[in-house]
Amino acid sequence: MPAIATPPKVKYQKQWERFGYAMISPSMIFLVLVTTVPLVSLLVMSCFRIDLTYPPGNGWIGLENYLEMFKDARFWYSIRLTVIYTAITVALQVVVGLGLAMAFFRGFRGQGLMRVSVLLPMILAPVVVGLAWRTLILTPEYGILDYIAILLGFGSKPWLVDPTWALISVIIIHTWQWTPFAFLVFLASLNAMPQEPLEAALLDTRTSWQRFRYIILPMLRPAIVIVLIFRTMIALRAFAAIFSATGGGPGTATEILNLYSYRVSFNSLDLGYGAALGTVLLLITVGVSMIFFRMRRASIS
């Protein structure tokens, strides 16, 4: 459990306690009604057949959706893609973010410009980002990245039409969008570090790799764990950018679990099976976050 500092003791304890409850109840009641209740309904719905295209036959079917899922090749494929997509994007963000933070943490000019340009990808609408990449950046010949690829002699690439390239493209888009977060966190923690060991490290005669490996990396471990946690959680929710760039396609080439669940629920209108897929994603999220909370505790102590 993340620790929040114990508040200071005050006089009139009872009066303050009542005040505390009054202050938190609107948000807590809201969250129970609009998050917890639907969450329970999700679990219940996953045990129903709710096919809106053919309502007769809808009703309680127990765990049948889950049994069907077990045999569903498209489901297993989407799980595989989710793992690949999450692992690669998160790893790239940490490595690139760390590299850039190391290069730039000791004062440089143009900080304001840097801040704005790295902030933008994270706060712009993922839909606009996905659509802009699909059109202005990755369109063969007219897209700017494809144009650069041709200029550099790599030739035009089937960015979004070829299954493998499409997966690479959505990974590039996500990495582009979120590496700034890792970069900024690493930059902030490098700047917040006690400067003496850092200065000492820079003066000593070891190679810069050893310096990085044995002095800077251990100091950065809590920050790395935090970035892993935040970014994995976000990668597991990835939807809008992929939806707008490829729609999950071509075929099922970029159909991570989120896209598959969406297509089942709102294209095929099979809400029961969609709910079962959503429940699996919930379980994955909970499982991953439990592992992370352990790691975090270990990284602090």
Next chain:
Amino acid sequence: MVKQIHDRNPLKLIGIAVKSILFMLMILTWAFPVLWVILTSFKTRTDIFTVPPKIFFNPTVEHYIEAFIRTSDIAFGTSNSIVIATVTTLLTLLVAVPAGYAFSRVTFKFRSQLSFFALISQMAPPIGMIIPYFFILSRTQMLDSYSGLIAIHMTLTVPFSIWLMITYFQDLPVSLEESAAIDGASPFTTFFRVVLPTVWGGVGVTAIFAFIESWNEFLYAVVLTGSRTKTVPVAIFSFLTTEESLWGPFTATGVTIMAPVILVALFAQRQMIKGMTLGATKG
């Protein structure tokens, strides 16, 4: 840094040069796609599809006119988005700021459990939650209504707003409340008169993030809104269908969606980055 200036070691100079190039590349990588959308929105149709791409051209606003006047969807979607994001932000602040204060400054039973509940409630995956939301809203005739989407957007904004406010309140000196208590102020008076005025900056940053979250949100909006409440991130798809690809009006609408966010980022970049990395660096 002064040392470096006197250091005429050629290797160092090369290092500085490499670093500067890397720095420019980094800025270009992240800023250019955004700039390119903006530039494209002012190009004529022929200029858009010119190879090599044109950096200098005669600007035109035809695509904005096309997007906003000839198709009714975008203007309507923009006004829907403004209503939904504004109301979401206000209601979020109304419930999250008090909760953030109580969690950071008042002792009561189940305090840490409840704050943990607020934290994990944002981990519920939207792709799962959308199914019960769709089901419940269609049963209660609330599909395609402002109130339905606003309530659901608040499930995204309230948890992180509470946690952001907790970090801002924890930064305040306790002497604030102590001196108010000596004056015999009640908790409510202390909160409204003494504490709140000192955290307007934090409230502002929280409001910015809540607004952006709702303004950009797509999954819930595409499923739960229809012709009456469609937001602009949903409406923008109408220019890029399988039949046609209207880059001009698409980029004009894209700029409309990005404009408020870019403006805020220009003025509040420092505070926003601090807010974003606060939870991560303080832990």
